[in-house]
Amino acid sequence: MNVHFGRTLAKLRKEKKVSQRETAEALSVSQALLSHYENGLREPGLAFLCRAADYFSCSTDYLLGRTLDKQGISLVLDMPGEEDPAENEKNRRTYLLANGFAMLSELLQESEDPTLFAQAYDYLSLIFCRLFRQLVTNSNVGETTLSALPPQMLDLAVRALASSLEFAISDRLRETPDLLAFDGDQMMERYPVRWESMLTLIKESDERLSRFIDL
Numbered sequence: 001m002n003v004h005f006g007r008t009l010a011k012l013r014k015e016k017k018v019s020q021r022e023t024a025e026a027l028s029v030s031q032a033l034l035s036h037y038e039n040g041l042r043e044p045g046l047a048f049l050c051r052a053a054d055y056f057s058c059s060t061d062y063l064l065g066r067t068l069d070k071q072g073i074s075l076v077l078d079m080p081g082e083e084d085p086a087e088n089e090k091n092r093r094t095y096l097l098a099n100g101f102a103m104l105s106e107l108l109q110e111s112e113d114p115t116l117f118a119q120a121y122d123y124l125s126l127i128f129c130r131l132f133r134q135l136v137t138n139s140n141v142g143e144t145t146l147s148a149l150p151p152q153m154l155d156l157a158v159r160a161l162a163s164s165l166e167f168a169i170s171d172r173l174r175e176t177p178d179l180l181a182f183d184g185d186q187m188m189e190r191y192p193v194r195w196e197s198m199l200t201l202i203k204e205s206d207e208r209l210s211r212f213i214d215l
Contacts, residue, residue, distance in 0.1 A: 004065020004193060006040040011190065012056040012063075013038075027051050065193060099197030106191065111180050116172050123165040130158045 013023050024034040027048065036042040044052070053060045058070040104124075108117050133147070133154075147154050173179060187195045 005044065005063055006038045007193060008063050008065060009052065010038040012058065014189070016056065023055070026055055096197045096201050099194045100201050103191050103194035103198050106194070107180060113172070113176065113179060116169065116176075116179065119165055119169050119172060123162060123169065126158050126162050126165070130155075 013020070016023075018026075020034050020038075021031050024031040027034070028051065029048065033042065037044055037048075049060050049063060053063055056063075062070045104120075108120050111117065149157065182190070191198075
């Protein structure tokens with residue numbers, strides 16, 4: 001049974017701000033059956049899946065938890081299932097990172113704060129591009145393609161600007177204390193799969209930091 005479908009269906013319905021009764025009527029099923037779908041007690045047929053995708057303006061892959069983009073254009077993910085432990089761990093980490101990034105993106109969109117969105121976009125772009133440059137150091141991609149700045153100056157500039165943006169984001173959130181003020185239960189309700197992945201990332205990050213501090 002697909003564990004993602006029920007959670008995603010309930011999340012989309014709540015985002016659309018419609019009741020189970022209204023949604024059931026629109027999708028030509030009983031309210032009881034819709035409730036069973038949302039609670040993972042029944043699996044939908046193809047016809048219902050297509051109607052739900054049309055009703056919520058998303059792809060069927062999104063409903064089934066196979067993509068992090070509502071229109072189905074982003075990375076398609078499967079939970080780890082390889083026999084090779086190393087490959088299994090790589091898949092697990094890819095899944096967690098993709099879910100974590102998707103949750104960050106959804107949070108920023110939900111904030112409806114253009115200043116915060118711009119600051120976060122600039123910060124994440126810097127970090128992603130810096131990591132990408134490091135990863136392709138040994139490739140045939142020319143340095144001028146990756147940046148017009150000299151490597152040493154580029155690294156210093158990225159670090160300084162990233163630090164500045166971190167302070168700016170913190171200041172923005174202090175200025176607007178009600179912005180994105182969710183508790184854990186609300187996070188789980190809004191982003192069931194994403195939140196679980198984010199909690200795992202946070203836990204593993206804390207463990208690495210603790211080991212680093214103990215060195």
